[in-house]
Amino acid sequence: MKVTAVFDIGRTNKKFFLFDKKLREVFREYTVIEEIRDEDGFPCDDISEIVNWVKKTLDRFINQNEFELQSVNFSAYGASMVHVDREGKPVAPLYSYLKPIPADVLDSFYSTYGDQWRLAKETASPPLAMLNSGLQPYWIKQTKPELFKAIKWSMHLPQFLSYLFTGLPVSDFTSIGCHTMLWDYTKKDYHAWVYAEKIDQILPPIVDTDTMVLKSYQGHRIKFGVGIHDSSSALIPYFIFAKEPFLLVSTGTWSISMNPFSDSPLSKKNLQNDVLKFMQIDGRPVKASRLFLGNEFKLQTNKLLLFFKKRPRYHHGVKINWKLIDRLRSNYQRKFIFETIKSSFASPGPVDLGTFRNFEEAYHQLMLELVELQVKSVEMAIGKTSLKKIYIDGGFIDNDIYVKLLADYFSGYKIQTARSALGSALGAAIVISARKLSEKSLARHYELKRQKRNKSKSVEPQKTWN
Secondary structure, X not given: OEEEEEEEEOOXXXXXXXXXXXXXXEEEEEEOOOOEEOOOOXXXXXXXXXXXXXXXXXXXXXXXXXXXXXXXXXXXXXXXEEEEOOOOOEOOOEOOOOOOOOHHHHHHHHHHHOOHHHHHHHHOOOOOHXXXXXXXXXXXXXXXXHHHHHOOEEEEHHHHHHHHHHOXXXXXXXXXXXXXXOEEOOOOEEOHHHHHOOHHHHOOOEEOOOOEEEEEEOOEEEEEEOOEEHHHHHHHHHHHHOOOOOEEEEEOOOEEEEEXXXXXXXXXXHHHOOEEEEEOOOOOEEEEEEEOHHHHHHHHHHHXXXXXXXXXXXXXXXXXXXHHHHHHHHOOOOOOOOOOOOOOOOOOOOOOHHHOOOHHHHHHHHHHHHXXXXXXXXXXXXXXXXXXXXXXXXXXXXXXXXXXXHHHHOOOOEEEEOOOOOOOHHHHHHHOOOOOOXXXXXXXXXXXXXXXXXXXXXXXXXXXXX
């Protein structure tokens, strides 16, 4: 069987997929790679173990009789760069996008290159420190000059994974355009500060995201893609379905609400609320809002599981209880203080979990508060765009409470969820496929289900959440 392989590298799970020639999923496996610490003691992904896993996985399948590998592509999370020397070896850790940049470095940057909100508007990138991955080489240059001198190329993670097999250092639009602060959306070129700091000299040439490189690997001729940013990749299959404007909520560690049908410039208020622009594979902008939903969900759920002495995956079986939802809404008060999501919604104080009757009540309250933030994030992405369809993709499609609460709030929209949480893997496979796909050909992946509440609402969420 001829197959396309996709490595889909997330912060939490590292995934490997095989798709047949009709882009039907025929194999998948997940692995978790433990974090290590960089030279400053901050947690980060282990790039050496990621490289080992990718190579060993590909080697394991390349000589199997059951599968004949035709092409390979790579999808990975953004805001992460791999810095290599002239021999192509990483010379620095895969620094975490959560790692803080010292205030004096940021102050120096903005005092040299101007007001942070002007730069944010020009680059469609809210000021996010290390999450603005373009500031990472600037930070290295300012604080680790000897390391900076050793860098030949700085590549975003998806392109580095491709480089492992092709030996060709490249950049692509989807990684460059992802809140990096590198790209001037007005000039459609790197921003002036990039040239002033000569960062452009260590950024590889830009190629189209659907570029393929034919290489010999382990005695086999294989087409390798150049990699793609995972959020942009998740959007690709939905353009095949799109018969009308839509918004995609791509869920996982981050929940990204993407609106490819908005051409309005970002306002300062947008930028202050974590609204930005991504780029499609052809360089066109996508308005998006971000929410650290999956990360916060994991932190808070683990606390609930520990307090109520439940097994680790107990919450996976909890379905929505509308009577409980209505009771919580009837006297709605925010009770959770979130650790990794900044919000103007203030809880009166730390929640006393002992005030909840059981795990289910605490969990429903948590989901009400998280979905409240999700609703605001979706509304910011929609803006003034005239659209009536919302797709939900990724890990949270299996969270019954999340999906149904979101559908309940956006009752005036057609809310549809994908059949499986493929996330960005299928998009990465489509990018390097020569096939012209139809909606019918993707039906087994995207058996899109209309989500709605069957019971009458006793409390309107719009009134509850003002």
